Amino acid sequence: MNTSENDLLSRRSDEEAINELIIKYKYLVDGAAAKFQNAPLEKDDIIQEGLIGLLAATKSFNESKGTLFTTYASHCINNSIISAIKKVSRLKDIPQSNIVSIEDEDMFDEKVHLSAEDEYMASESVSVLSNVLYEELSSFENEVLRLHIMGCSYAETAQKLDKTPKAVDNAMQRIRKKLSQVSFE
Template sequence: MNDGRQEEKFIEEQLAILAREGNEEAEEYLIRKYKEVVKTKAHLYFIAGADRDDIVQEGMIGIFKAIKGFDPSRQASFRTFAELCINRQIITAIKQATRRKHSPLNTSVSLSKPMDGEAKTVTLAETLSTGSDSDPVAQLLLKETMDILEGSGSDFFSSLEQCAWTHYLQGKTYREIAEILEKSPKSIDNAIQRTKRKMAGFLEKSR
């Protein structure tokens, strides 16, 4: 089973390389395949004044960006990179719609644009790396990023980081997590901060 996943990963990476070099058949194959991923994600987001087709269109732009920007020398597989590009494109569109409508939308925000639209504010990735966790949007994106990276089959996070982060998203305090995992509160704090920095760094590198 694992061999099958590795083979699929290799084939996708080769197709992505061919597509990036201008092979239309490879590009069309990846677009067809990931359109289903986009349709699934479209149900998770809402853009005021837009229908699902608009969201799907944004997700498809994300696929094009993934094909053009994929670098096989990086740690992420093409699937991991493509899903992050799709998420980011949809989220950016939602953030732009928020500013236009001047009304709150559901939990969505740009990963690489200032969180309140002002030039002097920090980006979400910077916010994550510095430990600001009051924003439920940030927590949602961190959870989704963790799920994507875990699903890629890489050892991106240690077992302690994964366990601590799972409890953290459930609203537990560092002390409560420490008692559950039989670790010191300081080690839990360190694990959670490492997790945030890793995810923020990965998101910045995949821009």
């Protein structure tokens, strides 16, 4: 891997460059996963979530912010893992009457299989949405959306970004408007 980090980041649209960055920084995922060994998720699931965070970091990193890629990637990885753990933890609150018994063998016989076309369409939709987020949203709007997805309130987001709650609300309105115009066809 002789390619420099800056060169790889400059070729973010290149799938090979993204793969090289993921391989180069997988150690960050492994290190973060080790911190969550007692989490209610299996180690493989934690690593998978960490890799999702690393992929998001490669797509959204902005060199002009003055942060090192490793620092930014570490935050993205940790946030992705923590979000997954919170989601799994919320499942504990499901009423017992809504839980399907594991002895119900019929449940396992009916596996859902996506056709190749459906899988392709789903990946294209994700690609379209990623492009819209990257190209249409400002860096402030992307940051507001990221914090919103993490579960931060408008007040918390405003405090973290050193803005007013009204500025955050205005950004969310712009984000909603831009995302409502996305066509997945």
